[in-house]
Amino acid sequence: xxxxxxxxxxxxxxxxxxxxxxxxxxxxxxxxxxxxxxxxxxxxxxxxxxxxxxxxxxxxxxxxxxxxxxxxxxxxxxxxxxxxxxxxxxxxxxxxxxxxxxxxxxxxxxxxxxxxxxxxxxxxxxxxxxxxxxxxxxxxxxxxxxxxxxxxxxxxxxxxxxxxxxxxxxxxxxxxxxxxxxxxxxxxxxxxxxxxxxxxxxxxxxxxxxxxxxxxxxxxxxxxxxxxxx
Amino acid sequence: xxxxxxxxxxxxxxxxxxxxxxxxxxxxxxxxxxxxxxxxxxxxxxxxxxxxxxxxxxxxxxxxxxxxxxxxxxxxxxxxxxxxxxxxxxxxxxxxxxxxxxxxxxxxxxxxxxxxxxxxxxxxxxxxxxxxxxxx
Numbered sequence: 001x002x003x004x005x006x007x008x009x010x011x012x013x014x015x016x017x018x019x020x021x022x023x024x025x026x027x028x029x030x031x032x033x034x035x036x037x038x039x040x041x042x043x044x045x046x047x048x049x050x051x052x053x054x055x056x057x058x059x060x061x062x063x064x065x066x067x068x069x070x071x072x073x074x075x076x077x078x079x080x081x082x083x084x085x086x087x088x089x090x091x092x093x094x095x096x097x098x099x100x101x102x103x104x105x106x107x108x109x110x111x112x113x114x115x116x117x118x119x120x121x122x123x124x125x126x127x128x129x130x131x132x133x134x135x136x137x138x139x140x141x142x143x144x145x146x147x148x149x150x151x152x153x154x155x156x157x158x159x160x161x162x163x164x165x166x167x168x169x170x171x172x173x174x175x176x177x178x179x180x181x182x183x184x185x186x187x188x189x190x191x192x193x194x195x196x197x198x199x200x201x202x203x204x205x206x207x208x209x210x211x212x213x214x215x216x217x218x219x220x221x222x223x224x225x226x227x228x229x230x
Numbered sequence: 231x232x233x234x235x236x237x238x239x240x241x242x243x244x245x246x247x248x249x250x251x252x253x254x255x256x257x258x259x260x261x262x263x264x265x266x267x268x269x270x271x272x273x274x275x276x277x278x279x280x281x282x283x284x285x286x287x288x289x290x291x292x293x294x295x296x297x298x299x300x301x302x303x304x305x306x307x308x309x310x311x312x313x314x315x316x317x318x319x320x321x322x323x324x325x326x327x328x329x330x331x332x333x334x335x336x337x338x339x340x341x342x343x344x345x346x347x348x349x350x351x352x353x354x355x356x357x358x359x360x361x362x363x364x365x366x
Contacts, residue, residue, distance in 0.1 A: 012239070021243040025252075
């Protein structure tokens with residue numbers, strides 16, 4: 001065999017050796033990186049992918065921020081709504097109390113009146129004057145025989161049946177007037193010179209004043225209707 | 231003879247390559263193009279052996295030169311953001327097919343010659359036998 005041919009053979013053998021070595025290394029790398037699709041991609045592809053993900057992330061982040069802001073606004077609204085409704089509620093309760101639409105409790109006095117025998121019985125005017133005096137003294141809630149005195153309350157004497165109507169309801173003796181307010185003020189409003197209770201007593205009626213620290217006055221049972229108020 | 235050399239080279243290369251350390255994935259694209267270039271060179275070498283105009287210097291310089299040039303072109307392509315390696319692959323693969331064609335043609339001609347010779351011999355033999363019979 002010629003010398004040249006041997007050299008040629010060896011050279012090609014070495015070339016094949018080098019080639020296959022590098023090929024195997026490459027196969028290994030490709031195999032190794034073939035596990036996930038991401039690693040298979042070219043660098044440029046990855047870059048574009050990354051960029052698109054970034055933009056998407058930014059978009060979603062923006063949306064998230066927006067939504068968070070909106071939630072914050074709603075929360076604020078809710079708080080203010082709550083406050084408003086609470087205020088309204090309080091106002092309503094206060095109004096109801098003032099109007100006599102709720103049961104109320106508190107310290108006060110209980111006045112019991114009974115007409116004396118063989119004299120003119122206690123009139124509606126007596127009751128009216130007494131209620132007026134009590135109001136003047138700062139009474140916060142008054143009831144006569146559990147009829148709450150409210151804005152629209154009428155205290156009238158029905159001549160035909162000779163009885164008194166309060167809130168349109170017939171009331172009978174003894175008249176029990178419950179008042180919530182400062183006890184001494186209430187008492188002094190109806191006693192002493194010009195006091196209705198003392199006056200009635202001198203006329204021969206029976207009247208007692210009782211102090212009570214826990215008086216319950218029921219709410220007004222009727223309905224307050226308005227037809228002409230606009 | 232040359233095929234034995236190729237076979238031994240391949241086996242040894244496979245053994246070494248499988249035991250070689252991993253290379254970074256970043257360089258694998260360069261390596262891939264170098265492999266294509268080297269493959270082309272090897273086929274070219276075999277083709278030249280077949281054509282009986284093999285030159286050691288040309289083979290070696292082609293083997294390394296093509297690989298290095300291909301790698302450099304790939305790097306340049308990445309720097310320019312143009313996929314130059316595609317062009318290199320096209321050229322190398324085209325040349326590979328050309329060389330393979332040369333090799334194939336050579337062996338096909340060789341084997342067909344051998345078969346022709348064999349059949350000619352057999353015919354000669356038959357003719358001779360016939361002649362003998364005729365004579366007989």
